[in-house]
Amino acid sequence: MKIVVGEGSCGIAAGAAKVYSALESALNGVNAELTFTGCNGMCFLEPIVDICDKGNLIKRLVRVTPGDAGKIAAFVNGDGDAVKDLEISDDDKAFLDKQTRIALRHCGVINPEKIEEYTATDGYKALRKVLTSMTPEEVIEVIKTSGLAGRGGAGFPTWFKWNAARQSPGEEKYLICNADEGDPGAFMDRAVIESDPHNLIEGMLIGAYAIGAKEAIVYVRAEYPLAISRLEKAISQAEEAGYLGDSILGSGFNCKMRIKAGAGAFVCGEETALIESLQGERGMPRLKPPFPAASGYWYKPSNINNVETFANVSWIILNGGEAFAAMGTENSKGTKVFALTGKVKKGGLVEIPMGKTLRDVIFDIGGGIKEDKEFKAVQMGGPSGGCIPASLLDTRIDYKELAATGAIMGSGGMVVMDSSTCMVSMARFFLDFTAKESCGKCVHCRIGTKRMLEMLDRIVKGKGKDGDIELLEELCFAVKDGALCGLGQTAPNPVLSTIRYFRDEYEAHINEKRCPAHSCGDLLSYSIDPAACRGCTLCSKKCPVGAISGTVKNPHTIDSEACVKCGSCFNVCKFGAVKVN
Numbered sequence: 001m002k003i004v005v006g007e008g009s010c011g012i013a014a015g016a017a018k019v020y021s022a023l024e025s026a027l028n029g030v031n032a033e034l035t036f037t038g039c040n041g042m043c044f045l046e047p048i049v050d051i052c053d054k055g056n057l058i059k060r061l062v063r064v065t066p067g068d069a070g071k072i073a074a075f076v077n078g079d080g081d082a083v084k085d086l087e088i089s090d091d092d093k094a095f096l097d098k099q100t101r102i103a104l105r106h107c108g109v110i111n112p113e114k115i116e117e118y119t120a121t122d123g124y125k126a127l128r129k130v131l132t133s134m135t136p137e138e139v140i141e142v143i144k145t146s147g148l149a150g151r152g153g154a155g156f157p158t159w160f161k162w163n164a165a166r167q168s169p170g171e172e173k174y175l176i177c178n179a180d181e182g183d184p185g186a187f188m189d190r191a192v193i194e195s196d197p198h199n200l201i202e203g204m205l206i207g208a209y210a211i212g213a214k215e216a217i218v219y220v221r222a223e224y225p226l227a228i229s230r231l232e233k234a235i236s237q238a239e240e241a242g243y244l245g246d247s248i249l250g251s252g253f254n255c256k257m258r259i260k261a262g263a264g265a266f267v268c269g270e271e272t273a274l275i276e277s278l279q280g281e282r283g284m285p286r287l288k289p290p291f292p293a294a295s296g297y298w299y300k301p302s303n304i305n306n307v308e309t310f311a312n313v314s315w316i317i318l319n320g321g322e323a324f325a326a327m328g329t330e331n332s333k334g335t336k337v338f339a340l341t342g343k344v345k346k347g348g349l350v351e352i353p354m355g356k357t358l359r360d361v362i363f364d365i366g367g368g369i370k371e372d373k374e375f376k377a378v379q380m381g382g383p384s385g386g387c388i389p390a391s392l393l394d395t396r397i398d399y400k401e402l403a404a405t406g407a408i409m410g411s412g413g414m415v416v417m418d419s420s421t422c423m424v425s426m427a428r429f430f431l432d433f434t435a436k437e438s439c440g441k442c443v444h445c446r447i448g449t450k451r452m453l454e455m456l457d458r459i460v461k462g463k464g465k466d467g468d469i470e471l472l473e474e475l476c477f478a479v480k481d482g483a484l485c486g487l488g489q490t491a492p493n494p495v496l497s498t499i500r501y502f503r504d505e506y507e508a509h510i511n512e513k514r515c516p517a518h519s520c521g522d523l524l525s526y527s528i529d530p531a532a533c534r535g536c537t538l539c540s541k542k543c544p545v546g547a548i549s550g551t552v553k554n555p556h557t558i559d560s561e562a563c564v565k566c567g568s569c570f571n572v573c574k575f576g577a578v579k580v581n
Contacts, residue, residue: 182268428460
């Protein structure tokens with residue numbers, strides 16, 4: 001019997017390492033193998049422990065604590081009911097059952113630090129096929145047939161980039177993986193590297209063979225220490241097994257791989273800024289053309305794709321481009337991974353065929369909105385994306401259809417918002433991020449985002465003026481048209497999409513000095529309804545500034561001058577006496 005603890009970053013943060021340690025003690029002398037895996041995507045249930053027998057999953061235990069280690073040991077020793085209270089529910093099982101996993105197919109299944117577990121699941125079989133029976137042009141043709149588009153956000157055809165680099169003259173070429181995942185709320189690439197690093201390596205090696213590169217580089221943000229550690233081990237194992245280095249698998253194809261830890265600049269998600277950082281320069285975008293396929297790293301032909309793109313490659317080679325293209329829509333082929341976060345009941349990683357709707361992901365797989373509140377919007381594409389309202393919940397997940405809403409597919413961040421979210425404040429949050437992350441190279445992005453942020457600051461503080469909305473829109477289009485790179489060109493998207501769908505909230509903030517979502521502190525006031533107040537004194541005890549006065553069993557009052565609008569009184573009142581105005 002095998003006991004498998006989920007130890008991705010999410011699991012460890014929830015206490016999985018402590019559970020593993022407790023199991024080491026509890027299983028001492030017990031006939032069971034204790035091991036670990038990465039994240040299976042069910043982040044909302046961590047820590048997760050799987051019990052397997054003869055290679056089959058027989059029990060999945062969720063929200064496990066170190067104190068449950070004894071129950072697991074008892075189950076291994078024959079007590080079939082010992083872990084009954086820890087077993088996953090049928091409703092939660094559906095979270096994975098309703099997905100189609102290709103990029104995530106090994107995540108949460110194999111031990112990411114054991115190459116033999118990867119090879120046991122057909123790992124490196126695609127690489128062997130490519131090196132022994134396919135030309136680089138045939139590899140590119142298979143990728144073309146699959147319709148695989150870059151999963152980093154732009155959705156550019158992968159085969160086209162590979163072919164352009166392949167056809168560029170010169171012997172010195174480079175293949176680069178962009179693992180600089182910077183979108184707030186996005187963690188797809190991190191999970192793949194932590195849970196299935198050999199799949200990334202294999203996909204990159206196939207790409208390197210296709211374009212003729214002898215060196216591959218993974219540019220990963222330094223904030224991902226576990227991902228870096230596991231990838232380093234995987235690279236070392238691949239070298240020892242003959243999958244990396246000189247004459248791989250005796251084919252005569254040479255390729256080495258290394259890791260570059262980036263400092264975490266959001267702009268380095270733009271491929272030319274990433275290249276500048278790789279070269280030891282400040283991460284700032286280059287003018288294009290020339291494109292990296294002609295002049296990239298050290299001004300040599302280079303190809304850049306993100307982690308999820310490479311994670312699909314070996315599956316496509318083994319199963320054929322037609323099998324991948326059979327999933328999805330006419331414009332968007334295959335599957336897409338999303339990091340489902342925010343006000344959703346079941347947050348985690350979701351991989352579904354293109355063509356599913358936002359409703360399918362948020363309500364069918366994600367279980368709907370926390371506390372059954374009203375769904376308001378979903379932010380797609382991170383700071384570069386836009387907010388899609390409830391009226392468009394049946395929009396299909398397709399590059400063109402999402403773009404038509406004012407959002408983008410992006411790398412796969414999906415932040416769900418309920419009725420308590422202020423959309424003006426949400427636009428301000430994302431613009432604050434992009435303004436701070438601007439490299440400053442071009443005036444439109446450096447100055448334009450700052451001016452827009454200043455206007456949004458005024459609006460959420462109740463100091464907005466007539467004409468601000470129109471001026472915001474004018475600035476947005478000026479920045480989109482004049483910015484040098486994708487960061488500046490897409491920075492206005494959250495503002496434009498919220499004005500488009502939630503203009504009434506902007507007008508309420510400006511004209512009525514009111515926040516409809518009761519979220520912007522400067523526009524709120526708190527009062528106590530004397531008819532509802534029971535004088536329990538809980539609110540006065542919780543008030544951090546002593547702004548609430550009153551005696552036991554008598555109505556209390558709030559000093560509006562002293563109130564800091566923290567909301568503590570509203571949160572603790574059991575009788576609905578505290579009112580937010």
